[in-house]
Amino acid sequence: MVWPTACSSGRSSIPPCRCSPAVPRAPRDAGRRSRPWSCGDEVVDLAKGLVASGISPGHRVAVMARTRYEWTVLSYALWTVGAEVVPIYPTSSREQVEWILRDAACVAVVVEDEQAVMTVGSVCASLPRLRHVWQLDADALEDLRERGRMIPLATVESLRRIVLPDSTAVVAYTSGTTGRPLGCALSHRGLASPVDTLLEGWRQITAAPGEQPSVLAFLPFSHVYGLMIQCLCIRGGLLMAHEPDLGEEALAAALQSFRPTYFYAVPSVFEKIYKNFLRAAQQSGRGALFERAADTARDFALACERQRLGEGPGPGFDLRLQHALYERTVYRRLRAALGGRARRATSGGSTLGRELSLFYEGIGMYVHDGYGLTETSGGITMQPLGREKSGTVGRPLPGVDLRVADDGEILVRGSSVFQGYVNDEAASRAALHGGWLATGDLGQLDADGYLTITGRKKDIIVTASGKSVAPAALEHRLRMHPLIHQAVVVGDNRPCVGALLTLDPQFLAHWRGVLLAQQDPSVREAREENALREEIARAVAAANSTVSRSESIRVFRVLPEPFDLANGLLTPSMKLRRDEIVRRYAMEIDAMYQARSAGARHTPAEDLLNWDDSDNVFR
Structure with a gap:
């Protein structure tokens, strides 16, 4: 051994x-x-x-x-x-x-x-x-x-x-x-x-x-x-x-130098790589080409997925032709940025969005999204080879028993489950029930046994009307917009769902540069703020399109600084300290809800998106 x-x-x-x-x-x-x-x-x-x-x-x-x-x-x-x-x-x-x-x-x-x-x-x-x-x-x-x-x-x-x-x-x-x-x-x-x-x-x-x-x-x-x-x-x-060194330059240099045959990361890394691809393409004047190539990659991957799951014939002739063209002009260049040899990867730590998973499969590097936690010594699910399904974390590994409780919590049993929490018998008893570990995660098992993670039990938001909202899917969808770096959905005991957002500094600088080239400098500042409001509003509207109206984000605020280790709003493993974020920004959260209740002014973004009673508050 x-x-x-x-x-x-x-x-x-x-x-x-x-x-x-x-x-x-x-x-x-x-x-x-x-x-x-x-x-x-x-x-x-x-x-x-x-x-x-x-x-x-x-x-x-x-x-x-x-x-x-x-x-x-x-x-x-x-x-x-x-x-x-x-x-x-x-x-x-x-x-x-x-x-x-x-x-x-x-x-x-x-x-x-x-x-x-x-x-x-x-x-x-x-x-x-x-x-x-x-x-x-x-x-x-x-x-x-x-x-x-x-x-x-x-x-x-x-x-x-x-x-x-x-x-x-x-x-x-x-x-x-x-x-x-x-x-x-x-x-x-x-x-x-x-x-x-x-x-x-x-x-x-x-x-x-x-x-x-x-x-x-x-x-x-x-x-x-x-x-x-x-x-x-x-x-x-x-x-x-x-x-x-986790810095982007050091990691990029290491990938080019070592050229791994297999790549593994967390979803935020895959998201950042995608945004860097997009930003580089736009800066070189090939933004439209990249977006068409990305759409083709997702369409191709979706057709391939349906074929391997027995739900479709696979990519048609035209789609294969388009994909082959972009393979020569775009996809191989993207893979080269990751060393050029990796054709498979693994994502863990949190769930990878379906669209992002399809994109990577479409450019020739399938990302196996798995699931596990500290208490299970790592992975407990994986995508079955030849039957991969993007948007899920796969099926339980052999030797792992997994079921979903009536309240949606995922329960796990197997040899990899931990021995207990040191010096805390009460917490151990609360987590382990007859050999089953209560993970604290919420999920769904489909008819074929694939697990989809829907959020954390402790993160569920309950609005004043009693509507329960899982923030994870909304937050992921928001982060997919290149301008948005972080997102925290709020709304406990509030009349509707809201969000606190931070912006990606690199993409924001690029976006401002493009905007500056298109506008008269004398009116740039006012127009920039309005344009930024509308762009963020589009991102929020795109996230809202994936949920019911009662779960949609009606108010949001862009914060001036990111959540990070230095300000105590991220854990060392880069997870959001939600309770601390809500406490730290309590005044901002109150202000955005008060503005909505008072019937605050309507912005061009609101007219554009036709939101009822919405309010876009920037700090």
């Missing part, structure tokens, strides 16, 4: 670890980008250093670093000696770091740089069990290897053998969108189960025949999705590159 412990397969040897940084960061990293090599010796040497430092089976060690090679080697070394890994986002606040280290009773923490050392140092007084703070950028791992030189290999082997499949491997903390993060205890068996199932059924799609499968790891290993990808690469022998 590839875990340095025993697992359900019964094998226990440590195989070669095939991984590399995407872009060399220092001379000693040179060549790792393209040459796989065995890191098994590095894992064992580091494990010896951990033993010499007093790390024993059952000890919890936090890792607070970006996605980098040392993260992978360190996690396997910790598992080798029976320790439990506690991932912490490097962007976590001082309070979050203190809470996790104390709640998990960590005896050591591995950080990346001096700033992180200072963050941990500021809370050490409240952490009596914390004995070690190791800094990666100060050669801490090399120091550990040096310390462990006198530890015999037999000591490490004996520790590895006593780690059982149901021993805890990871304590992964939830996002904490509505309160304190909860530590999910995940076993070795739980982590291995979905990974092995995916490898058995889907490994062949990770590369073309005869090619070495390769994956660019850039999403945080602090999230169970990133951790699952790491384990999948190690267990499946996929070449894995590490890219710690």
Whole structure:
């Protein structure tokens, strides 16, 4: 097996670890980008250093670093000696770091740089069990290897053998969108189960025949999705590159340099890539061409989907001809921006919209949208090969039982379900009922067993008239407009549904540039505001077209700054802190509803869209 412990397969040897940084960061990293090599010796040497430092089976060690090679080697070394890994986002606040280290009773923490050392140092007084703070950028791992030189290999082997499949491997903390993060205890068996199932059924799609499968790891290993990808690469022998910088330029350079055969990301990344394609096309004067190509891609993918599901004959001659033309002029260029070799991808973390999924399939890179959560050690559904259905998250993996309760909540049972929340028996009892995990997610199963996620149970909005509204679909539809960066639907105990919006700064600058070229500078500011109102109103109207009138957005406000980590409105896993957003912008929310009730002025956008009693309020 590839875990340095025993697992359900019964094998226990440590195989070669095939991984590399995407872009060399220092001379000693040179060549790792393209040459796989065995890191098994590095894992064992580091494990010896951990033993010499007093790390024993059952000890919890936090890792607070970006996605980098040392993260992978360190996690396997910790598992080798029976320790439990506690991932912490490097962007976590001082309070979050203190809470996790104390709640998990960590005896050591591995950080990346001096700033992180200072963050941990500021809370050490409240952490009596914390004995070690190791800094990666100060050669801490090399120091550990040096310390462990006198530890015999037999000591490490004996520790590895006593780690059982149901021993805890990871304590992964939830996002904490509505309160304190909860530590999910995940076993070795739980982590291995979905990974092995995916490898058995889907490994062949990770590369073309005869090619070495390769994956660019850039999403945080602090999230169970990133951790699952790491384990999948190690267990499946996929070449894995590490890219710690999540900036667009660094990611684009890594994709061009490493050229992965398989791509994985979260929906916001796929949305951003699409918007960048559109913006680049418009800036080069090919915006109309791109939009026609995108429409053709979606039409082609839809026809292909109906054919594979037995609902249609497939693309007709004219559509195939159009698609072939755009393949030569547009689609292959889009794939080249992602390295050029990936023909399949996976989206996780939240649901991917159907239109976006059809677009990517149509340009020649099908995106498998799956479903999972921290409490299930990662993925529990996947698209069945040859029967993929966009807009759904596929079917339950073999070995996973899934059903939808009467109130729409998704219930899951299987070997990957977590062991419980550490130090919180009440929360564990509330989540686990007779072996079934209450996920907190709402969904629907169609007649063929495909699951569609409709939202989070705790996010449901109930208006003053008693109408229940799931915000996820509306928010996704709003974000598909290139100008809109983020959207939060509100309306609890209000007369109608409203929305708080932030704008994409890059696309806004591009949009303003186009508008400026078309208008007299002396009247530009007033016309720009009106034009922006109308453009956003069109986006809202497009979102409203997907829901009933009682669920539609009647009021909205554009905010001057995004929701981000710095202002505390996003979790480290980039999820919206909805309660905090509503509290922070309570005055703005009150103002937009009061304006509507008072019969505020009608704007050109309202006349254009013929909204009854609508109000567009910009700040």
